[in-house]
Amino acid sequence: MNFLWFFDMIDPCLKIGSRSCTDRRDGREGRTMAKSKFSPPLEEVLNLLDEAVIGLGPHGAIVAWNQAAEQFYGLSLTEAMGKPLADTLAVEDCLLTTAQVLQEAERSNRWRGEAVHRVADGRRAWVEWVVKRVQRPEEKAVHFLSFARNISEWKIAEERARQHQQQIIQADKMLALGTLVSGVAHEINNPNNFIMLNTPILQEAWESMRPILDRHAEEEGDFLVGGLDYSEMRDTIPLLFSGVVEGAKRIKRIVGDLKNFARTDASGMDHEVDVNAGVQSALTLVSNLVKKASRNFKVEFADDLPPVRGNTQRLQQVIINLLQNACQALERQDQAIEIRTAFDAKAGEVKIIVRDEGVGIPPEAMPHLFDPFYTTRRERGGTGLGLSVASSIVQEHGGRLEFQSTPKRGTTVTLSLPAKPPAGRG
Ligand SMILES: Nc1ncnc2c1ncn2[C@@H]1O[C@H](COP(=O)(O)OP(=O)(O)OP(=O)(O)O)[C@@H](O)[C@H]1O
Ligand SMILES: [Mg+2]
Structure with missing residues (x-):
């Protein structure tokens, strides 16, 4: 015909x-x-x-x-x-x-x-x-x-322009938020510092008072402290103190993360990025999502990690995207999510590995993961841009994103970034 x-x-x-x-x-x-x-x-x-x-x-x-x-x-x-x-x-x-x-x-x-x-x-x-x-x-x-x-090319260009536009709006918002957050952070940090400095002194004071009170209880019998028997309270007080210290540390970290995230990093890509700190900040920002998705969440930081060169916020965005995907892949809360960092000295690469025990990715979907608009979650609000944005950020950093997955078993994503050469070697 x-x-x-x-x-x-x-x-x-x-x-x-x-x-x-x-x-x-x-x-x-x-x-x-x-x-x-x-x-x-x-x-x-x-x-x-x-x-x-x-x-x-x-x-x-x-x-x-x-x-x-x-x-x-x-x-x-x-x-x-x-x-x-x-x-x-x-x-x-x-x-x-x-x-x-x-x-x-x-x-x-x-x-x-x-x-x-x-x-x-x-x-x-x-x-x-x-x-x-x-x-x-x-x-x-x-x-x-x-x-x-x-x-498609026109659509991608249109999407990039839209994203660019959003970034400009976001940058404006961040600038305003940055000013607000640094003000609030200052106000929160000050009283929080009192808590952080004074609690260890109180802990020490308690430790030195305890033998005296023990002796008193032995000689005179149990007595009431804050409405509770001393015999019970003597074991509770150290726990209360560590609760206060933990809480104060957490406030400090959240305030620090907020300040980091709100900071508009116009200076670009030439920062020395502490990957462990970046992962920690990303985790704080998605901690609610992670908690809702899994009761089995593990984090492991390598302690020999050299810095990488790049932009902390953009790398955090990649980690957040990977963690969101991991959370969305889980079907039950007992399935695990794990994030860990590692250093491959031979390859000179810092690795961030995100593993989940979710639905996995069928082999035929693998070639499309980075395609803009590829999503299996469209009806649940997915745009299919998470990984394409992540992969362009990773490319900017001279790195790689690799996926290994077994359907119904789970997925491991490895983000490799070139370690920053020590000073003197470029
Ligand atoms: N950890 C994972 N487990 C299973 N499938 C995954 C995982 N990560 C990505 N995918 C698959 O890759 C597709 C594309 O991911 P991508 O992050 O680009 O988009 P999305 O998550 O669907 O939407 P968006 O990120 O825009 O909200 C997902 O729809 C999903 O099918
Ligand atoms: Mg996604």
Whole structure:
């Protein structure tokens, strides 16, 4: 099947050079049109198009398929021929189903929209999709032409511009938040310092009083302290003190993290990043999510970790994205999440390893993880940008993100970053 008669119906002006076309305009119906000087066969013309063009018969079966369609969809003309479009084309993110698209094109002659088409090698592409109704004047049967133009690059550029815009808004907000947070942090840190400095003194004072009180209790019998028997209170007081110290340390850390996160780091990529501290800050920011997802969460910091060169906030964003994915992959709270840092001295690389015992990733999904918009969680609010943003940040840092996964068992993500060479060696 070729495209000649389709052309015949789309636009009579395009009929030049087609041997099967006749010139109806000058009333000489039935006469073969005079050959123009430039008269390429129409099928060839369609094959020159960058757009994937598909011709459809009255019941939506494929009757024509140009070369761009072969390349784009990874299916040959012979493989596609005669198959229903709805079974051949996997369409996602379209407002209508393929059947509805055809109905709409039939009703209003032309349907136009954007959609994600599954294309060659199982990849996805955003397309501008136009479906036109075509009908021979002498026939009742309605045919269709489907044109798909790959607009993925444009979509990615648009998404980047949107992100950039958001970053600018975010930077503004962060600036305001930064001022506010440093003010509040100062106010919180001051009284918190009293707690941190005074509690150890009270602990010591208690330790020195305890033998005296023990002796008193031995000689005079038990007595009440703060409404409780001394015999009970003597063991409770140290726990109360360590609770106070722990709480104060936590306040200090959270305030520090907030200050770090709110800081607008315009100075870019040339910072010395303490990876353990970065992981710790990221953990503080997602601690609620992690707690909700797993009762089995482990952190392990390597103590021989050299710094890496880069931007702390951007690296924190990567760690947060990986931790969020790990949390979202879990099905039960008893499944584990683990994050640890390590140094591979031979490769000169600092590693951050995030392991989860979640649903895992099927092998066929692996090549698509970094594709912008690839997500299996669209209906739960996933945009599919988490890992693509993470991978671009990792690339900026000259690093790598590697995934190992077994479906139903879990996933291990390894982020490798080049360690910063010691001073004097660049
Ligand atoms: N730890 C993981 N376990 C299982 N699947 C994962 C894991 N990490 C990523 N994936 C898969 O990779 C897809 C893409 O991840 P990505 O972070 O880019 O997007 P998302 O999490 O779906 O959405 P977003 O991050 O924008 O909210 C996920 O939808 C999921 O299918
Ligand atoms: Mg994600």
